């Protein structure tokens with residue numbers, strides 16, 4: 306995520322904190338000052354919040370480790386003021402696997418609560434009604450309470466929150482994945498509107514969480530639908546065979562010329578007859594403004610090795626292109642270059658498939674080309 310500070314890399318997963326997190330700490334200090342707290346009490350409040358977010362990181366690692374069991378990598382875990390975000394490379398498509406990955410987070414919070422239990426006097430739990438009221442004497446009981454609340458809150462069926470993913474997985478045992486997603490997302494969006502309304506009166510964080518859920522649900526309906534539309538089609542079905550290429554040693558002006566001459570926006574860059582990289586419209590414009598028309602294509606291009614065989618499934622190739630932010634990829638038949646897979650063409654291909662399905666009676670299709678990112682908010 307942009308505007309994030311890296312805290313460290315644990316088990317190959319980048320842990321970062323978003324800059325807006327500073328606002329949360331600032332807010333905690335502010336409400337303490339307003340309540341007339343001592344400096345010591347203010348520090349206890351801040352420590353308490355940091356410990357909560359430590360638990361949130363462990364919660365996200367719960368998801369990440371469960372996903373790892375199924376061969377799914379986690380790119381990063383980001384801390385936001387409203388919770389944690391684990392960017393998994395994908396979500397398992399098998400309902401049982403998604404179920405396990407989704408519950409693994411809340412289970413971690415229950416485990417933390419179980420570990421804290423021996424150090425907690427039952428009379429002290431759920432006692433601090435405000436973060437200002439936390440001090441040395443009630444820190445652990447309140448941390449226990451928070452972990453119980455985190456587990457319960459996350460299990461609300463508000464897709465794409467954990468409980469919503471559990472719901473989709475359960476629906477997935479009976480329905481196709483994109484139908485299960487649509488039902489879970491509708492329920493999630495209804496709950497998110499409830500969060501937003503409640504938040505307006507009681508807690509501004511609920512408003513942000515509500516908005517996050519609403520947008521997240523929409524994006525996942527889109528990407529699940531897109532992958533469903535790609536079904537069993539191969540790269541060969543969607544690739545373009547007629548396309549212009551750019552020469553590695555040529556100046557940017559030749560790319561500008563191609564951009565102006567036709568409809569193509571993304572190009573393969575060739576060196577000695579082989580693709581050496583890709584260049585898209587934004588890169589051409591950027592290079593033109595920074596280096597002028599004599600700038601080198603070789604220096605402006607995206608050097609990526611991502612290429613596919615023509616019999617690769619489209620639903621496998623597309624997420625890889627999204628992850629690598631690569632808008633065009635060379636396609637091979639053996640070692641022969643036979644075409645190019647262009648993001649714009651994939652979009653058109655899916656729209657055509659969608660229109661075909663719509664004409665057969667499905668009127669609820671939504672296509673959204675957001676990054677294919679699995680999100681979990683605590």
Ligand SMILES: [Zn+2]
Pocket residue numbers: 364365368410411459467681682683
């Ligand atoms: Zn979670």
